[in-house]
Amino acid sequence: MTSVADLMDYDEVVARFDPMLGLEVHVELHTKTKMFCGCANEFGGEPNTHVCPVCLAAPGALPVVNGVAVESAIRIGLALNCEIAEWCRFARKNYFYPDMPKNFQTSQYDEPIAFNGYLDVTLDDGEIFRVEIERAHMEEDTGKSLHVGGATGRIHGADHSLLDYNRAGVPLIEIVTKMIPGTAERAPEVARAYVSALRDLLKALDVSDVRMDQGSLRCDANVSLSPKDSGVLGTRTETKNVNSLRSVERAVRFEMTRQAAILAEGGEIVQETRHFEEASGTTRAGRRKETAEDYRYFPEPDLVPIAPSREWVEELRLTLPEMPAERRKRIKAEWSLTDAELRDLVNADAIDLVAATVEAGATSVEARSWWVSYLMQQANTRGVELGALPITPAQVAKVVALVNEGALTNKLAREVVIGVLDGEGEPEQVVEARGLKVVSDDGALEKAVDEALAAQPDVADKIRDGKVAAAGAIVGAVMKATKGQADAKRVRELVIARCS
Amino acid sequence: MPSISRDEVAHLARLARLAVTDDELDLFAGQLDVILQSVSAVGDIATADIPPTSHAVPLTNVFREDVVRPSLGQAKTLAGAPAAEDGRFRVPRILGEEA
Numbered sequence: 204m205t206s207v208a209d210l211m212d213y214d215e216v217v218a219r220f221d222p223m224l225g226l227e228v229h230v231e232l233h234t235k236t237k238m239f240c241g242c243a244n245e246f247g248g249e250p251n252t253h254v255c256p257v258c259l260a261a262p263g264a265l266p267v268v269n270g271v272a273v274e275s276a277i278r279i280g281l282a283l284n285c286e287i288a289e290w291c292r293f294a295r296k297n298y299f300y301p302d303m304p305k306n307f308q309t310s311q312y313d314e315p316i317a318f319n320g321y322l323d324v325t326l327d328d329g330e331i332f333r334v335e336i337e338r339a340h341m342e343e344d345t346g347k348s349l350h351v352g353g354a355t356g357r358i359h360g361a362d363h364s365l366l367d368y369n370r371a372g373v374p375l376i377e378i379v380t381k382m383i384p385g386t387a388e389r390a391p392e393v394a395r396a397y398v399s400a401l402r403d404l405l406k407a408l409d410v411s412d413v414r415m416d417q418g419s420l421r422c423d424a425n426v427s428l429s430p431k432d433s434g435v436l437g438t439r440t441e442t443k444n445v446n447s448l449r450s451v452e453r454a455v456r457f458e459m460t461r462q463a464a465i466l467a468e469g470g471e472i473v474q475e476t477r478h479f480e481e482a483s484g485t486t487r488a489g490r491r492k493e494t495a496e497d498y499r500y501f502p503e504p505d506l507v508p509i510a511p512s513r514e515w516v517e518e519l520r521l522t523l524p525e526m527p528a529e530r531r532k533r534i535k536a537e538w539s540l541t542d543a544e545l546r547d548l549v550n551a552d553a554i555d556l557v558a559a560t561v562e563a564g565a566t567s568v569e570a571r572s573w574w575v576s577y578l579m580q581q582a583n584t585r586g587v588e589l590g591a592l593p594i595t596p597a598q599v600a601k602v603v604a605l606v607n608e609g610a611l612t613n614k615l616a617r618e619v620v621i622g623v624l625d626g627e628g629e630p631e632q633v634v635e636a637r638g639l640k641v642v643s644d645d646g647a648l649e650k651a652v653d654e655a656l657a658a659q660p661d662v663a664d665k666i667r668d669g670k671v672a673a674a675g676a677i678v679g680a681v682m683k684a685t686k687g688q689a690d691a692k693r694v695r696e697l698v699i700a701r702c703s
Numbered sequence: 704m705p706s707i708s709r710d711e712v713a714h715l716a717r718l719a720r721l722a723v724t725d726d727e728l729d730l731f732a733g734q735l736d737v738i739l740q741s742v743s744a745v746g747d748i749a750t751a752d753i754p755p756t757s758h759a760v761p762l763t764n765v766f767r768e769d770v771v772r773p774s775l776g777q778a779k780t781l782a783g784a785p786a787a788e789d790g791r792f793r794v795p796r797i798l799g800e801e802a
Binding site: 234235240242243249251252253256259268269270271272273290292297299301349350351361362364367499504508509510511 | 714718720757758760762763764765766767768769770771772774775776777780781788789790791792793794795796797798
């Protein structure tokens with residue numbers, strides 16, 4: 204266990220050391236079927252129900268590559284500005300561990316389908332940082348283990364383990380950066396921004412659900428430190444189990460402060476796999492490997508090589524969507540946003556939601572104000588991501604329209620939104636069920652106005668004397684009496700008419 | 704000079720989780736050496752104009768349509784498992800006590 208005393212203050216870390224980053228991202232493709240067989244590729248499901256002789260490596264079972272997965276891999280490579288291999292093979296990575304029933308993982312070794320690319324990442328202050336991509340290769344995901352009998356569900360101390368192979372064989376693309384130098388104090392931010400940009404890119408390509416919380420996008424962060432300006436490469440650690448963008452940033456920062464403290468005392472960094480602990484924001488050492496890894500990779504004999512023709516690659520290049528960075532530039536101009544407003548939208552992960560709301564009829568100003576303020580608050584209160592709120596952009600646009608028609612005040616509109624979020628149906632149904640219609644019946648309003656004027660005769664006199672500003676007190680009283688269900692503008696008109 | 708050492712055989716045996724006795728190591732190292740020597744004869748005739756072969760058939764780009772086919776179902780999947788629990792394969796403790 205690392206205590207606070209074992210960490211170096213972050214400012215001191217960056218004054219004394221240069222960090223070196225390397226990031227490996229695994230992304231599950233959302234193809235209909237697995238990589239090498241026709242079993243459904245679905246998250247969840249009863250254990251071991253998406254399993255066949257190929258996933259289980261039953262004798263005689265033969266894998267066949269999913270063509271859509273290869274297309275996705277090439278499109279990812281192209282979007283990352285990679286070269287696409289003219290010829291490449293799958294390889295067997297041999298290891299004994301029960302998460303693969305085959306005792307090997309079908310992967311790619313020295314012949315990745317895509318290599319030598321880059322991704323330009325926008326940092327919080329708008330600066331562009333280029334992250335070089337080493338490779339993107341195709342492989343398959345492993346099964347899920349449940350460790351039974353240990354105190355914490357961890358493998359340590361477990362009595363036995365239970366395996367569900369539904370996920371074994373799901374198409375996986377591993378995207379590996381080259382070493383990322385020169386990030387200095389911004390290393391944690393660059394790491395987060397890279398994973399964020401990559402996630403947006405993969406989402407735009409529509410190749411994956413990119414849900415970090417469900418494991419369809421996973422990041423391993425390699426971090427090492429070298430004494431400032433020494434140019435000497437330090438020993439790195441690899442931190443796994445980093446399941447959110449925020450965790451990527453925290454994990455890198457933590458490793459920097461931990462490693463710096465060890466180095467400052469003349470200690471040595473152990474090259475090891477570490478696990479990020481979400482609750483404490485720390486990393487802990489994983490299992491030490493007693494021997495060096497020896498996976499005995501060899502070409503997969505059951506799968507023929509892949510040789511994407513240049514024509515095919517160019518066809519796939521034409522299917523690439525507008526890249527997120529370009530889209531942001533366009534949206535920034537179309538919606539006349541400031542840098543800060545755009546950043547708020549990006550950080551709230553709200554661009555798609557706002558765009559869809561605009562498409563459904565709202566203006567970008569109206570849509571933005573709902574999503575980044577009120578709905579964001581609701582998401583925080585309910586502890587979910589903005590996009591996971593049970594309200595659609597169309598419903599938000601409907602609420603906006605009702606306000607514009609004068610059927611709802613802003614206050615009532617918020618109540619309608621709460622109703623939708625609480626599962627009470629469409630906005631119109633909530634209005635109906637909760638009785639949230641604006642009181643537009645002049646008869647009822649006039650009565651309320653008269654009562655308010657009678658209750659505050661001095662104010663009424665002031666208005667009669669031409670002090671129109673005093674009308675606010677009467678409007679307030681009427682709004683209170685009608686429980687906010689009146690249109691304040693109309694009430695004001697009536698107050699002034701009554702007093703003239 | 705043998706083409707495979709006794710230590711290498713011991714390493715491979717460990718990777719393959721094979722319990723091999725000292726006597727067997729001597730025996731297998733000798734036998735594997737004979738096999739490797741025989742196979743290496745291929746290297747003598749390989750020239751620059753003969754590319755290495757990893758596949759017996761001259762095919763590339765054999766792809767499957769992305770169409771779901773029926774899986775086995777849980778019962779059949781687990782039918783051959785030495786042990787199962789809660790619809791899952793049950794395996795012995797993965798890490799030893801010292802881990």
